[in-house]
Amino acid sequence: MSAPSDSWQGILAPDEAILWQGQPHTAINWRGLINPLTLMGVFFTGFSLFWIGMAYAMTANTSVPFPFSFFPLFGLPFLAVGLWMLGGRLLLDAWLRGRTWYTLTNQTAFIARNAFGRKTLESWPIEDMDRIVWEDGTPGSVIFHMKHGAMPVSGRNGTRIRFLGFHQIDDSQHVYGLMRRARRELREAAE
Numbered sequence: 001m002s003a004p005s006d007s008w009q010g011i012l013a014p015d016e017a018i019l020w021q022g023q024p025h026t027a028i029n030w031r032g033l034i035n036p037l038t039l040m041g042v043f044f045t046g047f048s049l050f051w052i053g054m055a056y057a058m059t060a061n062t063s064v065p066f067p068f069s070f071f072p073l074f075g076l077p078f079l080a081v082g083l084w085m086l087g088g089r090l091l092l093d094a095w096l097r098g099r100t101w102y103t104l105t106n107q108t109a110f111i112a113r114n115a116f117g118r119k120t121l122e123s124w125p126i127e128d129m130d131r132i133v134w135e136d137g138t139p140g141s142v143i144f145h146m147k148h149g150a151m152p153v154s155g156r157n158g159t160r161i162r163f164l165g166f167h168q169i170d171d172s173q174h175v176y177g178l179m180r181r182a183r184r185e186l187r188e189a190a191e
Contacts, residue, residue: 109129110121143165
């Protein structure tokens with residue numbers, strides 16, 4: 001266990017010690033393309049390009065009044081949405097992971113992020129974790145489920161979008177063991 005650095009003063013409890021720190025991989029997760037959203041992105045992008053092309057063809061060689069000359073530009077927001085569904089979401093995910101840091105203490109899991117001009121630090125007590133799941137892979141992930149449904153990751157239709165955890169880290173099996181041991185020690189101390 002290491003002593004907290006000066007940047008952790010006032011954040012960690014007096015008896016809290018850092019067990020592990022790391023950052024996720026920043027490579028684009030191409031497996032995310034295997035998703036119904038990608039198929040929708042293909043159709044949405046294709047239709048948007050067709051719309052822009054046809055609208056441009058209708059207005060390019062004629063002397064149309066001022067407001068109608070911008071008619072092809074109305075397809076640009078739809079093109080942006082289509083490109084987002086097609087793969088832009090994967091690029092944003094990789095960019096956000098490059099601005100994310102993980103810290104595990106003997107009591108808490110922290111996720112820090114510095115993105116869009118805003119710094120955030122989120123924390124989850126280890127003793128409140130119902131389950132800790134290790135996702136094998138290179139890199140792997142350690143996912144934690146919180147008591148009382150405190151996992152804020154549901155979409156509009158109730159499906160899970162992203163699970164809380166330390167995603168795409170090199171030493172995921174080691175971190176999984178550290179979290180399980182810390183949770184066991186906290187629960188034994190509470191008895």
